[in-house]
Structure formats: C-alpha cells, structure tokens
Amino acid sequence: MNIDYSSVKTYGDTLNDGAMQVSFTLPVPAGDEAREAARQMALKMGLDSPSVTEMADLGAGFTFFVLYGKCKHTVDYSVIKVPKQQQKVMSFKEVNELIKKELGCRIVVVAACTGSDAHTVGIDAIVNMKGYAGEYGLERYPEIDAYNLGSQVPNAELLARAVELNADAVLVSQVVTQKNIHLENLTELIELAEAEGLRDRMLMICGGPRISHELAIELGYDAGFGPGTLPNHVASYIAAELMRRHKI
C-alpha cells in the first residue's frame, strides 16, 4: 500500500476513507432535533456524511450519541518530531550495578503525591518495595535510598524534605486531573524550586495517568512518565541522567 505520509487520514477499511467513530453527549432532550444537532456538531468537527448510529436518552434533558463520519482533515506525519527519553531501559540488576560501579554512591530519591491529591496508586507502584507487575519498586533497590512521603503532601514540604535528605531526584505523582488541578500543582512545585534556587540541585520528575514526557518538559521538569511506567524505567532514567550530569 502506498501511503503518503505527508497527508494522512483516519482509516476504516479503505485508504483515505477518513472513517472515524465518535461519541458525545448534548444537553438537549432526545428526539429528531437532537439527532440533527448531533449531526451538525459532527459536520463542524470536520466529519463528512455523519451518521448517528445510536441516540440514547440520558434523562434530565441530556442525550448521548454514537456517530460515524468521514474526517476531511489530514495530518503531515512526515514532519512530526516528539521529544523522547533517549534512555534505554535497564533491569533492576543492571541499574544497581551501574550505580555501584559508575556513580560510587547511593542515589537518594524523594517521592510524593502532592497537593490535595490522595491517590497514591501511582507513586506506590513506582516506589514501594513490592513494586508493580512483577518489577520491584525503588525501595527495594539496594543502591537507592527511596523515601515515599505519601499523599496530600504540600509542595513546600516536599522540597523541604528533599533538601533535608539531600535528594538527587524528586518524584511527584498527580492522579487527580479534574479541571487541570495537576497542572497547577506541578507548575507551583517548579516555581517554588526555582524561587528557592533548588531547581538545578536535583532531578525533578513527574508521573501520572495524564502525564507525558513532552508535557513534563513543557512544565519545566527533567522527565515525565505516563501510564504503563514500571519502576525500572524510572530508575534507569535517574541513574543514567545523573551519570550524564556528573560526566561519567
């Protein structure tokens, strides 16, 4: 198949058919007018020949739709560049050996779930002894001193603890993303660190279900980790990046 990467369209079963499925809710009562409103909404989204395949009354004047249409837009895939962590992932054993041999001293990592966020599932998966999906957490790494401060830690307290423990890296997890609260929290932490002249003293790393490396860089972090991250991914990055910074 000859695909023109400079002009890519969504795919159903034929190249460039633009096929796409969407679902959404409109705050209008179900009926013929609602169906037409959904169709017009799809047209404005750039979907040609939209067809409403499901319309459901959600009660209280809301209606849910499933639609199919043919998207008229294209994207130029050939010029896309996304910043990525270049670091190759090492195993638990490899990371520990690298730290021991090359860095020669243990790495201190301080981790927390900050702000009002009480969801520790992410930070626990990375830091707690047990780890996640068969990968040990950072607490288990003999060459890493990991401190999990838990949830609802104010940004200022996290930084204070990082200074007190002479941390090499700070891990911050944000799970609750309602009304973009995670962005506010993450931005505040970086601003605080900069204001106190701490930003360059330690690696600042964030993670969470709605975090990407790209977003992290944009917010002023050194790295970001999204869904599917395992403890050794984070450990590999920290060890290698510290080596780079110490020019080893």
Next chain:
Amino acid sequence: MIIPVDNKLNLDPGKVKLAREKAGKIADRLHAWIGDYTTTTTERAAARLMGIDGADESGVPMANVMVDELARSGILDHGLVPWLARSIVAREESPQEIAEALAAGSLKVESIPDCAEEKWREVADKLAGEAAAGIKAVKAERDRLKSKAAPPNKPMLYVIVATGNVYEDAVQAEAAALQGADIVAVIRHTGQSLLDYVPYGPTTEGFGGTYATQENFRIVRQALDRAAQKTGRYTNLVNYASGLCMPEISVMGAFERLDMMLNDAMYGILFRDINMKRTFIDQHFSRMINAYAGIIINTGEDNYLTTADAFDEGHTVIASQFINEQLALRSGLKEEQMGLGHAFEINPAMEDGLLMEIAQAQLCRELFPRSPLKYMPPTKHVTGDIFKTYLINGMFNLVSVLTGQEIQLLGMLTEAIHTPFISDRYLSIKNAAYVFNNAKHLGEEIIFREGGRIQERAVFLLNEACKMLQEIDEISLETAMEKGMFADIKRSRDGGKGGTGVIARHKDYYNPFFTIFMNDTKVEEGRLS
C-alpha cells in the same frame, strides 16, 4: 433480607466459627480501652446532635468553637454535654444561642456556675431524647418511602458523581437516578479526610469530588427525591463517614436521610495515616449513630487490593471483613446494615483469573449471608482502552449476579481517564442491567465441582484468613498494623494525624447518646463472637 445460600464451596463450618471467634476476641481487646476515651470529633458530634449548627464569621463551625473552648478550659474530658446542659440551666437559652455567645466572646466557659447533677442531667437527657426522636422520624420517613417504591434491582446499581460542584452533582445524581441507578454516591473532595472540621454550607469547588457538608447532603437528597417521583423508585444516597470527622458526618447523614455511609474501622489508619486510637474511638461512635439511623455502612476492604496484589492478598480481605463485622456488631449495627467490601481486582491477564474472582465473591457471600455485600469494580488493571474496560466490567457484573452480591459499584469504561461523564454512567448502568437480567438465575443453576479450582481457592482463602486472625489475636490489631499485615502498609501505634484529639475520659464523663443508641440496637446473640 435473608438470602438462601448453599454451602457451594464445601467450607468447614468449624473454620468459619473459629474465624469469627478470633475476630471477636480482636474486637474485644480494642473495646477494653475504647470506652476510656473520647475525641474532639466525638464531642463535636454530640454538639451537632444537641442542635448546634452553623459557623462563625471566619467559617469555623460552631461545633468546633465550643469543643475548642471546652478543651482550652480543660473540661472537655467530662464531655461537651454536661457543660452545655449547665449553660442551658443558667442562661435559659438554646444550645445554638449558647454556641453563638461563645463564638462572639460574650460568654466564657468558666462563667457557667455548677448546678445539681440531676438538674442538668434532666435537661441533657430531654434534649438528647428529642434529637434521637428526630433521627427516628427521618428513619421512619425512609422506611415509608422505600415501602411504597418499586423494589430495587438486585444487585443494586451504585454509581458515583464527582463534579466538585454540588449543584452540578445534583443534576448528575438526578440523571443517574432517571437512568436506573439504585444508589448514588457523591465522591468527596480528596483533601477532606484530613480536615479536623466539617465545612459549612453549599460548596462549588472541590477536586476529585465535593465537600461533605450538611447543606450539600440536603441538596443532593432533594434531587434524588425529585427523581423518585418520576421513576417510582427510591434512590439511595451515599457519602463518607470517614477521615477525622467520622461521627460528625454520621450525624449529618442521620439528619439529612443519607442511606449509606462509607464507614470502615481501619481505613483511615491505613490509607490516610490517621492515628490508630483516634480512628478506633471515632468509628465506634460513628457506627452507633449509623446503626440508630438505619444507615447501611460500606467497609473498605477493596482498597487493600489496589495497593497490594489481589490474588496474593485475597485472604486479608476476608480477615478484615470478620474484624469489621465484629466491631460493627459492638456498635449496634445489624448484619443487614453491613455492606462488607471486596473487589474484582485480580490481574485480567491471569489464566483462570475469573475463576479466582468467583471463588472470592462466593466465599464472601457464604461467610456473611445476611450482609448486603459491597462489590467494587476493577480499577487497578484497567487503562484508557475503554473497549476492553467495558468488557472487563461485564465480567465483573456476571460474577456479581452469579454469586449474589447486593451493592454493585459499577465499573466505568473511562476509569483511569477522568471522573465519570454523564454518558459513562449511562453505559455502565446499561451494561449491568443487561448482565443482571440476562443471567438472573445463573447462581441457582451452578454448583462448583467438588475439590475443583474454585472450591480449592475458597478453602485456601478461608484457611489463610483463619491463620491471619489467629496471629492478630495473639499480637493485637495495633501490632498487626504496625507490621503491615493489611495492604502492605505499616502504621505506627502512636503516629498519624489527629492523635492530639484523643482525650482520656474523666470519671464523670457524660454523653447521653451512647446509652440511647446502644439500648435501641440490641444485637442478636449468635453472630456476636
């Protein structure tokens, strides 16, 4: 509501009895000292029961104002009620007027003269009796509404709303009720569990949820009652009597006709790092209020499985359910009011994982035949793949109807992406309604092969739970929690938040509600071990 349950798992009744006895002894050991203490929130709950409401100019609730003043004067160890009753005798004012005078600074704690005990006791008991009658009236109203409503689904469909804005919550709650939900929970602002006061009035900003306030309770209750007029069904309202204000939130729920409360004996210690003593004392009074108000509690064992591995730690859920049951009985809760928690959280990639889920769910059903079990959906292993999540939720619903669960918290296909959209809830209700109807009597048709995978797993879980309860009985629950025996989380005995709010009771401590509530809810012998 007695569900006929066969012994499908071939459980040894001796083991079940042993587990219950050990859990009973563990609970008794806590109760050997719980009654020697009170807490700030216990006294604030008493203030609220006596009719104290509202907040001062800077937003401090009146209940906090009064308790703080009594603590400053060093007489909180007598309880709030004796001083309040003496003030009423001396000033001939209402409790609210006295609280307001304290807040304004026009009344000092020390200025209230002593009076004959029988005199202030009479005033205290009269007011307490009126408060209790008020709660009974709310309970009677619930019973009346439920009796004339159409019977609920079985399992009952439980959904959450979590907008952060109570007015938006009310819209979503009403829509959920119209879509067929039997139970609606308003998720709480993530930070509230660590507030040592209950915010006042309606609130429109919160993250991950909405503040639990009495006014917010009232607003959502009205929305659900409005929906009931259209649907002919009663929709249960749920909130959280958890965190640093367990008993106060129970009082608010009792006043505003909440039907269920998340109310676990250990959750705050493990997952919010709240002081052990504080939590054990608070849960006792909090559950007494729930018992009296006819509120069904939900326990939080599901949380163990999101932190630790669901397959490896399945027995900790069973052990904890036994402990929660015995503690709840000691607060006067009936088994029919105990929504003991568990969850469908085994890694879906596991071979025969579904069989293991069936074993655990059926085991809970057979061990606690009268409890309206609360079954929590998969969250840990679901990702942004909404199509796969929708299917896993269907499997979860199938296990639920097969094993006779009662309170089914519906899985959201967008779990791990965002707090539920209105359409996510609709789709989850559709999923559950389809499975529950389409497989309605599957449980009556299925027996498990003797010595097969499901029976073996269940027997193994019960044996492990027994061992764990035996060990906890030997070392005490506090030590077990110090060792991280639940959820892989270690908590120190004297650490955690809220420890300063624990006060040793004076020998003249008085709180009339303990007697009123406990006398009302005599627990049948038998289960009480």
